[in-house]
Amino acid sequence: MLARLADDLDADTATIREVVQRLTPDQRHGLRPVPTPLPLVPAIAHRFEDVAFEGRDRELLLALAVCLDDALDPLLEFDGRSAAEVTSAGVGAHLAVHAGRVRFIDARLAIWLRATTSAAETAAVHGRLSAVFHRRGERVSADWHRARASLEAEPTTAPELTLIARELSEAGYPDRALLLAREACEHAVGEDQDEARLVAGASAVGAGFAGEAAAWLGALYPHGTERYRLAGLGALIVAQTVLQGAVPEVDPMSLRPQTSDEGDWRHWTRAAALAAILCAERGDRRGMRTWLDALRDGASRIGAEHELRDPVVALSWLLVGDRDIEEVAGSGPVSGGMLRTLRAAVEGDIDLALRLIATDESALSGEPDPFVPGYEHSPVVQAYRAVVEVLLLVWRGDIGVARDRLIQAALCLPIAMPFAGLGVVLARRLDLAVLGELGPFARSLTVALPGGAKIDLLVDRGIQSFLAGSFDDAATTVRLWSDLGGPQTTMAVPGLDELAVIAAGRGTTEASIEPPEIALAQRLRVRVATAGDGRWRAESDEVRDIARTLSSPFARARVETMLGTQHAIRDDHSSARIHLQYAERLFELSGATAWARAVRGRLDRLDAREGSIVSSVGALSACRAAWSPHLTTRELEVAMRAVGGAANREISEALNVSVRTVEVHLGRVFTKLGVRSRVELTVLAHRTEQHL
Numbered sequence: 001m002l003a004r005l006a007d008d009l010d011a012d013t014a015t016i017r018e019v020v021q022r023l024t025p026d027q028r029h030g031l032r033p034v035p036t037p038l039p040l041v042p043a044i045a046h047r048f049e050d051v052a053f054e055g056r057d058r059e060l061l062l063a064l065a066v067c068l069d070d071a072l073d074p075l076l077e078f079d080g081r082s083a084a085e086v087t088s089a090g091v092g093a094h095l096a097v098h099a100g101r102v103r104f105i106d107a108r109l110a111i112w113l114r115a116t117t118s119a120a121e122t123a124a125v126h127g128r129l130s131a132v133f134h135r136r137g138e139r140v141s142a143d144w145h146r147a148r149a150s151l152e153a154e155p156t157t158a159p160e161l162t163l164i165a166r167e168l169s170e171a172g173y174p175d176r177a178l179l180l181a182r183e184a185c186e187h188a189v190g191e192d193q194d195e196a197r198l199v200a201g202a203s204a205v206g207a208g209f210a211g212e213a214a215a216w217l218g219a220l221y222p223h224g225t226e227r228y229r230l231a232g233l234g235a236l237i238v239a240q241t242v243l244q245g246a247v248p249e250v251d252p253m254s255l256r257p258q259t260s261d262e263g264d265w266r267h268w269t270r271a272a273a274l275a276a277i278l279c280a281e282r283g284d285r286r287g288m289r290t291w292l293d294a295l296r297d298g299a300s301r302i303g304a305e306h307e308l309r310d311p312v313v314a315l316s317w318l319l320v321g322d323r324d325i326e327e328v329a330g331s332g333p334v335s336g337g338m339l340r341t342l343r344a345a346v347e348g349d350i351d352l353a354l355r356l357i358a359t360d361e362s363a364l365s366g367e368p369d370p371f372v373p374g375y376e377h378s379p380v381v382q383a384y385r386a387v388v389e390v391l392l393l394v395w396r397g398d399i400g401v402a403r404d405r406l407i408q409a410a411l412c413l414p415i416a417m418p419f420a421g422l423g424v425v426l427a428r429r430l431d432l433a434v435l436g437e438l439g440p441f442a443r444s445l446t447v448a449l450p451g452g453a454k455i456d457l458l459v460d461r462g463i464q465s466f467l468a469g470s471f472d473d474a475a476t477t478v479r480l481w482s483d484l485g486g487p488q489t490t491m492a493v494p495g496l497d498e499l500a501v502i503a504a505g506r507g508t509t510e511a512s513i514e515p516p517e518i519a520l521a522q523r524l525r526v527r528v529a530t531a532g533d534g535r536w537r538a539e540s541d542e543v544r545d546i547a548r549t550l551s552s553p554f555a556r557a558r559v560e561t562m563l564g565t566q567h568a569i570r571d572d573h574s575s576a577r578i579h580l581q582y583a584e585r586l587f588e589l590s591g592a593t594a595w596a597r598a599v600r601g602r603l604d605r606l607d608a609r610e611g612s613i614v615s616s617v618g619a620l621s622a623c624r625a626a627w628s629p630h631l632t633t634r635e636l637e638v639a640m641r642a643v644g645g646a647a648n649r650e651i652s653e654a655l656n657v658s659v660r661t662v663e664v665h666l667g668r669v670f671t672k673l674g675v676r677s678r679v680e681l682t683v684l685a686h687r688t689e690q691h692l
Helices: 002-008 013-022 042-047 055-066 072-079 083-088 090-094 108-115 119-136 139-149 155-170 174-187 190-207 210-218 226-244 262-281 285-302 305-319 332-346 350-358 379-396 399-410 422-435 440-447 458-467 471-483 500-504 516-530 533-547 553-569 573-590 593-609 621-627 633-643 648-655 659-673 678-691
Strands: 095-098 101-104
Touching: 002 013, 002 108, 013 042, 042 108, 055 072, 055 090, 055 101, 055 108, 055 119, 072 083, 072 101, 072 119, 083 090, 083 095, 090 095, 101 108, 119 139, 139 155, 139 174, 155 174, 155 190, 174 190, 190 210, 190 226, 190 379, 210 226, 226 262, 262 285, 262 305, 285 305, 305 332, 332 350, 332 379, 350 379, 379 399, 379 422, 399 422, 399 440, 422 440, 422 458, 422 593, 458 471, 458 593, 471 621, 516 533, 516 553, 533 553, 553 573, 553 593, 553 678, 573 593, 621 633, 621 678, 633 648, 633 659, 633 678, 648 659, 659 678
Parallel strands: none
Antiparallel strands: 095 101
16 A cells, blocks of 8 residues: 555655545555545645646646556647647646656656646546547547446446446456446446446455455445346455455355256356465364365356365465375366475475476466456465465575565555465564564554454564573563464464473464474474473484585574574583584574574674673572473472572472472472582573573
8 A cells, every 4th residue: 555655646655644644444454445646635736836837738637547548649639739849848747757657757747736726627638638549449548438427327328338347357456346336336227236236346356455355346245236246256255364364254055046046056156166265374173174174065067176165275284284185186286386385395395396386377366267267367476376476485494585575466466365364473583583673664554454363473573682682581472472372474474483481382273384494493492492401412413414415505504593502501612612603604594584693693792791600599580481491380499499599398388389399399490400419500500591
């Protein structure tokens, strides 16, 4: 939305602010398109208050303002002057003409012109433009201007506008299609109006305007023509799912066609397929099974088992984490291409997955798709493609490249829609990895999430605190996340298992989709975090050797960081430096500059504090957080009091238990933490506090 406003408002900050204040919340959040034309705000009025144009020049500028494209020849035919004459006249100072195209030098002039021209004058310009485009044989623009020229409803224009809008939507221009379909709705009556509403809603979904789509498609229920209701059912389910955060609770069988028409059954079957995928994206297995049953029923009626049912069933189960599925093929950018891409990634070949996205004849390339016919070139499908590509880059360890790609996509695609907001989660995690904090893109995308969307914010806060050196806050935050069930996205994104608390309580919702290497790196970090002193040497050597096989520089760097930290805790400063230096360089290689800075800070502290011991026992909050996953609540209290110097009897009196109970608890603490005495326990506590 902001990128569009920057284009239309000459990137003027004051004007953008004033226009944004006039927009509705849904428009600001990208759920509805911004109005066309944009409102005349004081900043624009002030900008042109001293500007005046004589009749002919004003009509030419107004014609440019209301045209659907920027072709120069139709405007010259409208005006009657040559290009040289126009550019040398006074009006030429406001126009940029090049290679047969023309645009306003200051885009805000178009808004001022349309707002300060009467409806009758604007209609007259539309009428003249309609005649120009009719002579040129350009029926899209001719019919558009003909409809806009009418001050009263012209039902005869509606079917042609609707047809053109449908063609534009399927060609990948949903914004323009929505504009024409909305105009068709203004003129249409009866079934023509239902068809125009269908095309408007479908175009809105393709553009990513979920709120707009739900309004247009919802108008078809309950009294709209049945065939148009069924044709729009899938798009309506998508729109409502985005707005509500979950697939609508509705019995698929209650929406089945009442006729035997194959087209109606095909629409219903595709709607069931869409709903199944949307449930899978959100980890809703029960809902997914319900809609898959409907898909099987519909596919058997229309004979679409191979082209539609099989790839959608396979993709659905893959999205919820079931990799033991029958090998099936599919065609098109979603049902086939995405299935091949994700399957290649989870089998460990991320480079192949990226090649599948990049090649024209394979994944997500825009070939005809029986799953989403008419949407192959739409921004929403492109958004799915962009989010998958960014995720693959993250899995490969190209953090800086992934962030740049996501920012580029966010300027023109609805990246918050795919996979239940995965694009927003990635934007936040990538900002934290590179900047150490949330940048403007991640913050804007987060605010723009629909009210029903849910993404986990606690891990983000934990990562930010961890990278800033606030270990206690990070541990507390991640502990709270674990207590809440450890919610995660259905596809693995970088979390914060550097803290042992995650190793003990990852939660019940394990990430469904991840390459073997990402899973391996996570297991290595858990091993490092949970290794006691008794088996540390053998464990660390084995983890080190396995970590060298990781091809992702980001994944390996995180393992090296944990190895370095644990070596430092055990006073093996030489090994600690080696691992931390590896980690710093690997983080820099991946583009994760904030992680690199955090490791550099650890190296600096290691140099500054070498051989020192923390004197304050009362402030061992980091140690308490690090031990809490390994010990029970009572064992932790006994351990911390012992580290503080309390005798067994003092501990028993403070906790109101027997001395024998304290001794039993201490014995269990020694075993779990791999120490043999109070002295070793105290040394371990101070080292943990110092280096974490």
